[in-house]
Amino acid sequence: xxWSDVIAQRLTERGNDHIIATxxxxxxxxHIGHLREILTGDMIARAARRSGLNAELVFVVDxxxxxxxxYPFLDKSYEDFIGHQLGSIPAPDKDGKPDWRRFEEExxxxxxxxxxxxxxxxxxxxxxxxxxxxxxxxxxxxxxxSAKKACDNPDAIREIIERVSGRELPSNWxxxxxxxxxxxxxxxxxxxxxxxxxxxxxxDGNTGESNISKGEGKLPWRLDWPAKWGFNHITCEPFxxxxxxAGGSYATGVEIAAFFGHEPPQSLVYEWISLxxxxxMSSSSGNTVGPIEALRLVPPxxxxxxxxxxxxxxxxxFDTGMGLVNLADQYERLASRNFDEELSNDSLSRRQRVxxxxxxxxxxxxxxxxxxxxxxxxxxxxxxxLLAQIKPKDEDIWSSLIESGAITNPNSVLSDRLExxxxxxxxxxxxxxxxxxxxxxxxxxxLGELDEEQRNxxxxxAGELQNAQWTAEGISLAFKNAANSAxxxxxxxxxxxxxxxxxxxxxxxxxxxxxxxxxxxxCNLAQSCADSV
RNA sequence: GGGCCUGUAGCUUAGUCAGGUAGAGCGAUGGACUCUUAAUCCAUCGGCCGCGGGUUCGAACCCCGUCAGGCCCGCCA
Numbered sequence: 001x002x003w004s005d006v007i008a009q010r011l012t013e014r015g016n017d018h019i020i021a022t023x024x025x026x027x028x029x030x031h032i033g034h035l036r037e038i039l040t041g042d043m044i045a046r047a048a049r050r051s052g053l054n055a056e057l058v059f060v061v062d063x064x065x066x067x068x069x070x071y072p073f074l075d076k077s078y079e080d081f082i083g084h085q086l087g088s089i090p091a092p093d094k095d096g097k098p099d100w101r102r103f104e105e106e107x108x109x110x111x112x113x114x115x116x117x118x119x120x121x122x123x124x125x126x127x128x129x130x131x132x133x134x135x136x137x138x139x140x141x142x143x144x145x146s147a148k149k150a151c152d153n154p155d156a157i158r159e160i161i162e163r164v165s166g167r168e169l170p171s172n173w174x175x176x177x178x179x180x181x182x183x184x185x186x187x188x189x190x191x192x193x194x195x196x197x198x199x200x201x202x203x204d205g206n207t208g209e210s211n212i213s214k215g216e217g218k219l220p221w222r223l224d225w226p227a228k229w230g231f232n233h234i235t236c237e238p239f240x241x242x243x244x245x246a247g248g249s250y251a252t253g254v255e256i257a258a259f260f261g262h263e264p265p266q267s268l269v270y271e272w273i274s275l276x277x278x279x280x281m282s283s284s285s286g287n288t289v290g291p292i293e294a295l296r297l298v299p300p301x302x303x304x305x306x307x308x309x310x311x312x313x314x315x316x317x318f319d320t321g322m323g324l325v326n327l328a329d330q331y332e333r334l335a336s337r338n339f340d341e342e343l344s345n346d347s348l349s350r351r352q353r354v355x356x357x358x359x360x361x362x363x364x365x366x367x368x369x370x371x372x373x374x375x376x377x378x379x380x381x382x383x384x385x386l387l388a389q390i391k392p393k394d395e396d397i398w399s400s401l402i403e404s405g406a407i408t409n410p411n412s413v414l415s416d417r418l419e420x421x422x423x424x425x426x427x428x429x430x431x432x433x434x435x436x437x438x439x440x441x442x443x444x445x446x447l448g449e450l451d452e453e454q455r456n457x458x459x460x461x462a463g464e465l466q467n468a469q470w471t472a473e474g475i476s477l478a479f480k481n482a483a484n485s486a487x488x489x490x491x492x493x494x495x496x497x498x499x500x501x502x503x504x505x506x507x508x509x510x511x512x513x514x515x516x517x518x519x520x521x522x523c524n525l526a527q528s529c530a531d532s533v
Numbered sequence: 534g535g536g537c538c539u540g541u542a543g544c545u546u547a548g549u550c551a552g553g554u555a556g557a558g559c560g561a562u563g564g565a566c567u568c569u570u571a572a573u574c575c576a577u578c579g580g581c582c583g584c585g586g587g588u589u590c591g592a593a594c595c596c597c598g599u600c601a602g603g604c605c606c607g608c609c610a
Contacts, residue, residue, distance in 0.1 A: 006550090024610065037610045068608065165606055166535065221608075238610090245605030246536040271538075271603090272610070313538065314546085315603075326545080326559065333558080351548055351556060358547075359557090383570065390570090404570065434571090490568055509570050 001354070002361035003268075003311050004047035010266055011048050011055075011236055018053055020045045021234040021265065022129065023060035026086055026111040028071055030118035032303070032318055033273045035125070035291050039307040040238040040270055042127045043365045048236075050370075059129035060228060063087030063111035064138050064218050066185045083186030085179075085218070086111040087135035111135075121291035125300040126368030132232060134224075138215030144196070146227035146260050147212040147219055150175035151193050153259075160255045161222055165247040174198070178210030178217035185218065222249050226257040229265055236266040238312065244269030270312035275320075289320060297424040298324055299417055301366045301374075302331050308365035320429035328381035334363045336376035377414055378406050381421075382434070388421045389436045390513045400512075436508065438517055442529045443503035453488055454496040455533050460486050461496065462526035470519045475511040500529045 001009075011018050022041040024034050041057050048055035063086045070078045075096040081089045090103035091113030102108040111133075122128065137143060150157050157175045162168060174190035178200045192199040196213040210216040219227055225243075228234070243249045250267055257264040275289060294303055297320065306327060310316050317323070339360040343353065363374050379401060387397045397418065398410040407414070424430050447455070461482045468478035483493040498507045501514070501522070514522050 022610090025608090027609085031610090033610055035610090040610095065608090167606060240610040241538070241604060242609060243605090244537070247606045248537085251606095269538080270610080310546095315539075317545095323545090330545095330558070349554095349556085355547055355556065380572085383572070386570065386572095400570075404572090406570090406572095436571095494569065504571095506569075507571065509572095512570085 002047070002358045002365075004043040004308075004365065005051070005361065007044050007236065007266060007268055008047035008051045008053070011044075011053060012051055014235060014266065016053055018045075018048055018055040018235040019058055019233050020048070020055055021058050021060055021229075021232065021237040023062055023134075023237075023239075025062040025065045026114040026118075027065070027068065028073070029114055029290055030121075032289055032291055032294055034118065035121075035294075035303070036270055036273055036307055036316070037238060037240065038122060038127055038129065039125070039304060040268065040312060041129070043308060044236060044238065044268070046365060046370050047361075057127070057129040058132055058232065058234075060132045060134055060232070061087075061111060061115060062134050063109065063115075064135040064215075064224075065221075067110070081110075083184035085135055085183070085185070087133060088183060117290070117292055121295055124295055124368075125291070125303060132228075134228065135215070137228065137231070138218060141213050141215065142231045143215065143219060143224075143227050144213035146223070146230060147176060148195055149260055150219065150223055150227075151195065151198065151212060156259060157223065157256065160259065161252050164252045164255060165222075167247075175220065175223055176210070176212055176217055177220055178208070181206065181208055222252050223256055225249055226253040226260060226264065229253070229257055230260055230262040234265045236268070238268040238270055241269050241271055241313075268312055271315040273316040273318050275318055289318060294320075295420075297420055297427065297429060298328060299413075299420060300368050302328050304368070305331050305334075305362060305366040308362040309359075321431035322433065324424075324429075325381050325385070325431065325434065331363075331366065332376055332380055334359060334366075335374040336378070339363075375413070377411075377417065379414065384418060384421050385425065385434050386436070386508050388418060388425055390508070390516055392516070394418060436502075436513060438501055438513065438522070439503050439525060442525065442532050443499070444532065446499040446503040446505075447529060447533055449505075450496055450499055450533075451492075453486075454492045454499070457482060457486050457488055457493055457496045458500060458526075458533055459530040461493070461500070462523070462530040465523055465526050470515060472512040472515040475514050479511065500526060 020041050022037050024030070024037060038059065041059075045055040045057040066083045066085055067078065067081050067089065069082060070076060073096055074092055075098070077098060078092075078096075081098075087109050089110045090098040090100050091108055091110050093099040099108070119131075151174070154173075154175050158169055158173060172189055174193070176190065176193075176198050177185045178188055178190065178198050179185060180188055180200070180202050187203050188200040189202075190198055190200050191207070196211050198210045198212055198217070199207065200210060201207045218224060229237070239250065244267070245251075250264075250269075254264040291303075302324075306316065306318070309330075337359070339356060342356050364370075367374060383406075384397075387400060391397050391400065394410075394415065398407075401407045401410075425435075447458075461479070464478035464482040464485075465475070468474045479493055479497065480490070483490050494510070495505065497510055498504050501510065
């Protein structure tokens with residue numbers, strides 16, 4: 001059974017109506033790691049609906065969380081905002097400086113700034129969750145009940161956290177973080193509590209009051225999370241392994257939720273995504289690939305497949321090079337399979353059956369809409385990468401594909417893919433081994449590997465090219481003439497050509513590539529090869 | 534220190550919850566197509582399932598131990 005169906009089955013035991021929650025702090029640029037959170041939730045929601053449940057996906061935007069530090073992409077003036085809530089401070093402009101104008105005129109906050117592009121990527125990828133800005137929930141008093149219960153019984157909460165997490169809380173710990181007069185959550189000591197007011201003093205001895213029912217402050221994370229499970233009626237939530245460890249915030253959350261008087265959601269812990277060879281993704285270190293950037297290179301279905309086809313507890317190494325090629329080709333293979341036919345075979349073992357069913361589910365979840373049918377384009381990623389490199393004009397690619405019988409008409413899926421393919425080829429991520437390179441000078445090693453017959457062809461090829469008409473057909477003809485005049489098989493001829501022009505044993509069809517190269521350079525290269533053997 | 538996750542073919546992995554001959558894909562190798570769109574098709578090779586013990590008629594799977602990697606017990610998807 002696919003992992004999303006396993007969770008859906010557990011939800012079935014729990015009831016009919018479900019709210020599946022995801023949540024991210026908009027402290028910096030979103031990356032594909034965050035995509036796993038949302039897509040995991042989206043796939044659970046789809047699986048739940050498939051098994052007949054009502055399921056809604058929500059995205060809690062944790063914009064009540066404070067700014068932790070001045071990240072490298074921020075101007076140092078953000079120093080003043082440390083401890084301030086992300087939804088209540090201005091967004092950085094293109095120089096990293098606070099954009100006060102937009103903040104005051106439009107209310108455009110730091111959190112909005114980073115959230116917006118992510119939402120656009122989500123839309124492309126087929127996910128449109130209901131947004132729940134957490135700061136708004138505080139200001140609307142949604143946290144009031146839980147905050148009251150916690151502040152009325154600080155010792156009970158303290159006991160849970162200390163026992164479950166095994167860490168000791170400071171003696172002045174209080175289950176409410178008040179905002180000071182400037183809007184910071186940092187550095188305050190709670191001095192008293194009389195519902196709904198919490199009194200505090202800051203480092204400089206200033207005192208003030210905070211109303212816990214109006215969001216003049218926030219619950220610490222370990223309470224904030226279980227509290228919102230309650231009033232948002234969350235029944236299921238996937239979260240990263242950081243929250244999932246024993247003694248982590250889910251473990252304390254389960255008990256705190258019970259104390260608040262509601263059931264904790266069905267959990268699903270997922271592993272992190274790292275960037276191949278570069279370690280975990282992190283917004284602050286700049287070691288990221290954004291969802292937008294990823295979508296410029298590959299279609300959304302393929303990004304979805306990455307998540308759908310990996311079990312949540314498997315770490316994913318995102319590889320923007322050959323890994324993407326393999327992933328894309330895997331998608332094509334899946335799309336061209338006939339699963340129903342495969343499953344109708346009665347002699348399948350239980351394992352084989354499970355494997356086919358999971359592949360079918362993964363492909364279904366890769367579609368950007370749940371009703372869409374996967375269609376194979378019958379053109380592999382590799383093939384398209386090749387054509388895109390040798391043919392600058394899209395029409396030439398379509399006519400080549402039609403000629404070879406791969407397609408009958410160019411369609412929107414293919415032209416969309418070609419557009420992304422060209423972006424990928426132009427980017428730093430395109431793998432070297434996929435790049436077609438015509439040599440600048442003879443490659444002695446490759447030429448040395450040729451046998452005598454092949455070596456003898458080199459001067460003949462060089463000569464024929466001199467006289468060839470410089471089109472794909474003309475060059476093709478020159479190759480044929482060369483082979484004929486030496487009475488050699490075409491196979492040897494091509495073997496010699498690849499050694500001459502690409503320094504390899506095999507390669508893509510040469511004539512159209514050479515036709516797109518400068519004639520003199522190719523002829524000079526051929527002549528140098530002839531001279532060197 | 535306490536805990537969680539991961540370890541299966543060269544690579545990516547399925548299978549572990551419900552024990553019953555270890556399955557794929559990529560790569561590699563060989564072949565076919567009167568020869569090349571790195572195509573396609575066919576075949577082959579490749580596994581002490583991290584290691585040691587235990588339970589069992591039978592263990593990749595359950596139990597105990599151990600090694601390695603990652604992570605958590607302030608904050609983080």
